[in-house]
Each structure stands twice: as C-alpha cells, then as structure tokens.
Amino acid sequence: MDYFAYKQGQLFAEDVAVSDIAAEHGTPVYIYSRATLERHWHAFNDAIGDHPHLICYAVKANSNIGVLSVLAKLGSGFDIVSAGELARVIEAGGSANKVVFSGVGKKHDEIRYALQQGIMCFNVESEPELHRINEVAGELGVKAPISLRINPDVDAKTHPYISTGLKANKFGIARENALATYELAASLPNLNVVGMDCHIGSQLTEIGPFVDALERLLVLIDELAERNIIIEHLDVGGGLGVTYNDEEPPHPRAYAAAMAEKMVGRESLKLILEPGRAIAANAGILVTEVEFIKQGEEKSFAIVDAAMNDLLRPALYSAWQNIIPVQEHSDAEPNTYDVVGPVCETGDFIGKDRTLAIKPTDLLAVRSAGAYGFVMASNYNSRCRPAEIMADGETAIVVREREIQKDLWKGEHKLP
Numbered sequence: 286m287d288y289f290a291y292k293q294g295q296l297f298a299e300d301v302a303v304s305d306i307a308a309e310h311g312t313p314v315y316i317y318s319r320a321t322l323e324r325h326w327h328a329f330n331d332a333i334g335d336h337p338h339l340i341c342y343a344v345k346a347n348s349n350i351g352v353l354s355v356l357a358k359l360g361s362g363f364d365i366v367s368a369g370e371l372a373r374v375i376e377a378g379g380s381a382n383k384v385v386f387s388g389v390g391k392k393h394d395e396i397r398y399a400l401q402q403g404i405m406c407f408n409v410e411s412e413p414e415l416h417r418i419n420e421v422a423g424e425l426g427v428k429a430p431i432s433l434r435i436n437p438d439v440d441a442k443t444h445p446y447i448s449t450g451l452k453a454n455k456f457g458i459a460r461e462n463a464l465a466t467y468e469l470a471a472s473l474p475n476l477n478v479v480g481m482d483c484h485i486g487s488q489l490t491e492i493g494p495f496v497d498a499l500e501r502l503l504v505l506i507d508e509l510a511e512r513n514i515i516i517e518h519l520d521v522g523g524g525l526g527v528t529y530n531d532e533e534p535p536h537p538r539a540y541a542a543a544m545a546e547k548m549v550g551r552e553s554l555k556l557i558l559e560p561g562r563a564i565a566a567n568a569g570i571l572v573t574e575v576e577f578i579k580q581g582e583e584k585s586f587a588i589v590d591a592a593m594n595d596l597l598r599p600a601l602y603s604a605w606q607n608i609i610p611v612q613e614h615s616d617a618e619p620n621t622y623d624v625v626g627p628v629c630e631t632g633d634f635i636g637k638d639r640t641l642a643i644k645p646t647d648l649l650a651v652r653s654a655g656a657y658g659f660v661m662a663s664n665y666n667s668r669c670r671p672a673e674i675m676a677d678g679e680t681a682i683v684v685r686e687r688e689i690q691k692d693l694w695k696g697e698h699k700l701p
C-alpha cells in the first residue's frame with residue numbers, strides 16, 4: 286500500500302491532500318508519512334523474528350526530530366556519525382544505549398560526549414581511532430564499548446560514490462589486518478571489545494553482496510573466539526536499496542530474513558542492522574510549484590521552485606527520482622521537459638526528459654525524497670530551506686518550519 290496515492294484525482298499524503306499542505310505551508314515543501322516510516326521499520330524488525338537483534342536506523346538518511354521521534358517510539362536504535370546526530374536522537378526521545386557511532390573521523394569532544402551519554406558502541410574505523418577512544422575513555426575513567434568496522438572487500442555493485450566496502454574506499458579496517466587490530470583493541474586498558482561491524486555501500490539491489498560480507502565476518506568472529514576475543518554483536522550495516530525507477534531491490538523482509546538465517550545456531554550473537562534509505566526514502570516527497578514553462582531551442586524547461594539546494598541527489602549523482610503531478614489530470618498539453626530549479630548552475634535539475642502535462646502554478650511531487658533529501662539541503666544562492674511536514678492520518682504536523690531570511694545570516698557579522 287502506498288500512503289502517497291491519488292484520491293479523486295488529487296495526490297494525498299496519508300489522509301491529507303498534498304495541495305492543502307502546499308496552500309497552507311507554501312512550496313517547496315517536504316512531506317513525510319508516519320505510517321510509511323513505521324511500516325518500513327517493522328518490515329525489518331519483524332522479519333528477524335526471535336533472534337536477538339536491534340534495528341539501528343541510520344540517522345544521516347533523515348535526521349528530522351519528528352522522524353526520529355516516530356522511530357524512537359517504536360523502540361528503534363540509531364546509527365550516528367556525529368555528535369550532532371547523537372544530540373538529535375536524545376532530543377527526539379531515543380535511548381543513547383541503543384546508539385552505535387560510525388564514521389572515520391570522530392573528534393575528541395564527540396567521543397567524550399558519546400561516552401558521557403552512554404552509547405552502546407563505537408564502530409571504530411582505524412587503529413589511530415582506537416588509541417584516541419582509549420585515551421578519552423581513560424580521562425573519563427570509563428571503559429568504551431567498541432566494535433571494529435571490517436572492510437570485507439566485497440563489491441556492492443552500486444554507484445562508485447556510495448560504495449564503501451572495497452579496498453579502495455576510505456572506510457573500515459582491511460580484513461587481513463582484522464585479527465591484529467582486534468588484539469590491539471583487546472590489549473588497550475580502557476576499551477571493551479563487544480562487536481564487529483561492516484557497511485558495504487548504499488542503494489544495493491541484490492542480497493548476494495550482503496550475504497558474502499556476513500559470511501566473511503562470521504569466519505573472522507570464529508577466528509577471534511579461538512583467541513579468546515568474544516564478539517557479542519554483529520552489525521551488518523545498512524545499504525538496502527529502494528525502488529526509485531525500475532530497480533527491484535529485495536524487500537526488507539527478505540533481506541532481514543536472509544541475514545537472520547545466517548545467524549541460526551549463534552543465538553548469543555546479537556544482529557544489528559543500520560538501514561537508512563530503505564526506511565525513509567519512500568516515506569517522503571518533495572512538493573514544488575511550476576513557475577514558468579520555457580521553450581529553449583533544443584529543449585523545453587519546466588522551471589520549478591525547488592532546486593539542487595533543496596534536493597541534491599539528481600545534480601550530485603545524476604540520480605533519477607520520479608516526478609508526478611499533484612493533480613492527476615490536467616487540461617495542459619503533455620510535453621517533454623527538463624525540470625529545473627532557479628539556482629544559477631547548469632547542473633541544477635530535478636529531472637530530465639520527463640513527460641508532463643503542466644502549466645505555471647501546477648504542483649509537482651518528487652517521489653522517494655524522504656532519504657538524503659532535506660539532510661543534504663543547503664542555503665546555496667541564499668535560498669531558505671523548505672519546511673518539513675509529517676502527515677499522520679488526517680493531520681499534517683510541521684516538523685520543521687520553513688527558514689526565513691533572517692536565518693540565512695544567523696551568526697554572521699557586519700564589520701564596523
């Protein structure tokens with residue numbers, strides 16, 4: 286079931302007409318669906334069944350406090366990559382002891398803050414990071430729970446910018462060095478080795494690479510047990526893809542079940558998943574208004590009020606996201622358009638060569654915009670970032686107000 290569907294020719298977000306939200310809150314505007322977020326989270330959580338596990342939603346995909354609060358209420362854990370993300374989780378009502386902290390460049394004060402909040406574990410990406418966490422934990426007189434992010438060297442078969450599990454990537458510790466690095470970790474006085482972690486990339490559309498990575502890590506876990514280093518949890522990262530166009534990724538239930546199946550007979554090894562995109566992407570849309578139709582020499586342009594600063598994925602990765610009308614039928618003639626924004630960059634487009642029947646003032650919805658959408662928005666060209674709205678049944682809740690011009694220069698100072 287799609288919670289963004291047409292009813293009597295009008296696009297709805299759950300039971301709220303998208304055009305009503307646009308009329309009240311303006312455009313461009315991000316709209317999320319609470320029921321979709323919940324359904325996606327449950328798809329992962331329920332498929333694992335009885336095996337001890339925790340779904341740690343990857344906050345980077347969509348860190349809005351409203352979104353985090355919905356997932357926190359379900360009992361979700363969280364995967365974070367900065368102190369800022371941890372602060373958001375706590376503000377949203379999430380539990381620090383269900384947080385794993387990933388990322389290659391954790392600063393001293395981020396480590397200190399995370400230890401003070403009592404996070405579940407650091408996913409450590411290098412030897413120098415181990416020493417740094419050991420040092421900060423020592424200063425605080427605590428033991429830091431750590432997991433090593435192992436680079437399993439499997440090909441995730443995804444866009445090179447979002448593939449992370451290859452030897453050539455900056456992430457993780459090479460498999461060949463894993464045993465030695467674990468022995469070092471076990472020898473450091475202020476560290477407590479609790480887990481093993483990996484994350485091989487994003488927008489994966491096949492189960493094979495996930496299973497390969499998991500199997501490689503299980504071999505390592507057994508080798509460590511022979512050395513008396515006992516791993517309590519295995520974190521297989523995130524990365525499950527979604528359908529933007531014609532991709533056919535495995536359903537979260539199939540993926541989670543495949544992971545759980547490999548854990549049979551290892552009941553003392555807790556399974557952690559870090560899905561981001563698969564929970565949030567199709568739980569959100571970006572709604573934009575057509576400003577002008579412009580007939581170029583070679584192309585027709587639909588100039589809309591959303592731009593690359595609001596939704597960067599098309600410009601950054603040539604990502605394709607579906608663009609649909611908010612009013613299903615139009616009396617305008619269908620035409621093929623490049624849907625572009627007002628930012629002064631040739632690369633500022635939301636979609637290319639789309640067939641649409643539109644005229645100025647019509648509303649369009651960019652689908653699959655709930656993940657890596659608002660979080661990657663900027664103020665480029667001094668554009669105020671959009672509002673974010675959560676549809677929840679018949680209500681539409683403002684979960685982030687639209688920025689106003691004064692926000693644009695917050696913290697800046699004129700010279701006397």
Ligand SMILES: Cc1ncc(COP(=O)(O)O)c(C=O)c1O
Nearest residue numbers: 343484487523524559560561562
């Ligand atoms: C360590 C880590 N975990 C989880 C994720 C979430 O990935 P995705 O949104 O593809 O599920 C990412 C981003 O790729 C990541 O770097």
Ligand SMILES: N[C@@H](CCCC[NH3+])C(=O)O
Nearest residue numbers: 345447487488598656657
């Ligand atoms: N931002 C990327 C995904 C990056 C994944 C984060 N490790 C996207 O929009 O597809």
